[in-house]
Amino acid sequence: MNSSVDIKESREKVNSGLPFRALPLPDKQANVIKSDDEAIEIAEQLARKFSVDASTRDANGYLPIEELDDYSSSGLWGITVPKKYGGAGVSYATVAKVIRIIAEGDSSIAQITQNHIALTAHIFLDASESQKETLFDLVLKGYRFGNALSEKSSKNVAAFETKIKQDGNDYVIDGKKFYTTGALLAHIVPIVAVNGEGKLFIAFADRDSDGLTVLNDWSGIGQRTTASGTTLIEGVRVPAYRVIPVESFSRPTAAGAISQIVQAAIDAGIASAAIQDTIYFIRYNSRAWIDSGKEAASEDMLTINLLGDLVVKLHAAEALLERAGKAIDIAVSSPSEETVNEATIATSESKVLTTQVAIEATNKLFELAGARSALEEHNFDRHWRNARVHTLHDPIRWKFFHIGNYYLNGVHAPRHPWN
Missing domain, CATH: 2.40.110.10 (Butyryl-CoA Dehydrogenase, subunit A, domain 2)
Known part of the structure; x- marks a missing residue:
């Protein structure tokens, strides 16, 4: 192949409807991350790389095979392995930040990590000692866990027929x-x-x-x-x-909150990417509205006001993510009915706000950036499509209920993977 066009056309595409072959196993040891700071630094490097072709992958349905290899070999898929088993055992506040950063670069790639992180937690919570040693070793080598959890036709998400x-x-x-x-x-x-x-x-x-x-x-x-x-x-x-x-939902554990904080972090990343694209487009492409009396769209007072509102909401969502991560850390180290419920409620609060800002930011992008932003060449609708689809996970209408029921009536939130 002699051109980048040929290379792009040869890439594997999503939604062929056909069976997909198993990919080769890792042929070299993955990097083993040693600290929270290292995890964040590597995430920032990868997110910049992933963002370059994120729109192209979305528009053409290219599967992120090479990107996933880079991602898992970086060591980021092993950061929750406890130090006892050779991992970094990073804070779940750091996990949330890492996933938010990756999602900012490409939210699809970030979501592919979600179940791997949740399953790594289940190994810690439910596996025997020998199973932990075996499976954690694979994680640190760079093996990726997928998932076969949900079923399309069962009466609810927890009614497994397999x-x-x-x-x-x-x-x-x-x-x-x-x-x-x-x-x-x-x-x-x-x-x-x-x-x-x-x-x-x-x-x-x-x-x-x-x-x-x-x-x-x-x-x-x-x-x-x-x-x-x-x-x-x-x-x-x-x-x-x-x-x-699986025993981790029959006793107080942070399993559900761990699964949920990753979902919330992905939505925060989608919102952040949309806001960044909004700012860039307003600065360099949008026209000032005729009634503003301004020469540049970036000087339009109403645009400035609404953009500021979005940024405040995003930063509030990020703060709740960090707070939830710290609550999960406490629940992991000192599990009890109280600490697990506190982690669950804190994570639910973060999920509410990240959902809301993701939907609002991806919609406001077009309102603030103007008609030019709706041209197909920019593919900005991917942010809204990603937010709309991903936030269908674990509906926040039930988050509001469990949060309110706890604060008003002292009722602990239920424990399951969707809460």
Whole structure:
């Protein structure tokens, strides 16, 4: 191939509807990050790199295969591995900041990390000591966990129909999953399934396992290159040492809050990217409105006022993210009904505000930047599409209820992955 056009046209695209092959396993040891500061510095470097072609990937549906390799080999996928097992064990405030920064560069790439982080937490909370040593070692080597959690046709998100049964030294799993973010490009696909008694398990299946088929059929209007489509599970065998019973929601743990803070951080990153594009476009492309009496759009008093309002809301959302991360740190180190509920409520508060500012900022971009910003060549609608689709996770109408019910009536929020 002799031109960049040829190279772009040859890239794998999302939504072909076809089965997608398993990618090669990492051929070299990933970087092992040692501190919170190092994690943030690397995230900033990668986000700048990811942002360059983020719009092109969205517009053309290119899968971020090379970008994910850079991301997981950077060590950022291993920052929550506890120090006892060789990781940095960073603060969850740092985790939220890292994901927000990555999402600012490309929110689809940031979302692909979400389940990996949540599953790494489940290893810490639910796995045996030998399982922790084995699975954390893979994480630090640069292996990516996808997910096969949600099901499209069940009566609610927690009504799992995928079945698991023990057969000698293996478990055998059958089912069908959707919204399997990360599975397409993962090295290992953790499958959530229930046994005959309704007990929940996570089985860490190799991506190339017989009977495991990941379809490239994600057709969402936003977060397009997350490839969050279908996973078929037909007699997939997983060795018992890779199967973990899920116990972390039957006792006070921060599992739900950990999953949720990553979602909130992604929305904050989308809002930040939209606001940055709004500022740049107003400065260099927009015209002042005729009634303002100004020569430049950046001098328009009403535009300045509304932009300032967005920035304040974004900074407030970021502050709540940091606060939630610190509450999770306390719940992880000292789990109790009280500390876990405090982490859950704080994270819910951050999710409310990041959702609101993401939707508002991605909408206001067009209002403030003007008609020129709506031209297809800018692809600014990707910010709104990404915000609209991603904020459908875990609706904030229920966050308001649980927050209010706690402060008014002292009722603790329920514990599950969506809260």
